[in-house]
Amino acid sequence: GDSVTQMEGPVTLSEEAFLTINCTYTATGYPSLFWYVQYPGEGLQLLLKATKADDKGSNKGFEATYRKETTSFHLEKGSVQVSDSAVYFCALFSPNAGKSTFGDGTTLTVKP
């Protein structure tokens, strides 16, 4: 079946550091890929998405590129802020399966 594997956390960075959270997937067909963010005490919010190979999703300074050759969708941000502290989930939607699969989430803590 489909699966999403995220880099294990927690990840702790200093403010203005560069962020990478790795995400790889297995799926049949051509899935769409998503990153969601969950702030403390809240539900998940869609952060960015990419629907086909080589697409780059971006939002709020975060970026991720759909790499079909490496089946990856790594999340990056050039300079993190304390307010970026949250749990980040990578997810895919498989048209073949007609459903979404989520990774386990990666907790990011940014210290001043």
Place this chain on the structure above:
Amino acid sequence: EAQVTQNPRYLITVTGKKLTVTCSQNMNHEYMSWYRQDPGLGLRQIYYSMNVEVTDKGDVPEGYKVSRKEKRNFPLILESPSPNQTSLYFCASSPKPGPEYGYTFGSGTRLTVV
């Protein structure tokens, strides 16, 4: 404001006492889904609904029921809750179940069964 509203936010109940967690969306979305979030297990889908009167099992449906009598509402029913259903529950909706859409999530319901 476009949103998914879940109630209650927190609930402590006893084993075997039937309960319902409500979910309502105001975006006229066709697709709705329930997830549970557990440490180390990520998000697992319980049930989903493609439209009114159309529901289907997700990955972990045992011990749960749902109904979709109206487009906006998708309640989650635990007929006889057990301690292993202690979890954080999220309702989510999407315009359609398609590759171009992401989900809108509710704020979550933290359920404790003692």
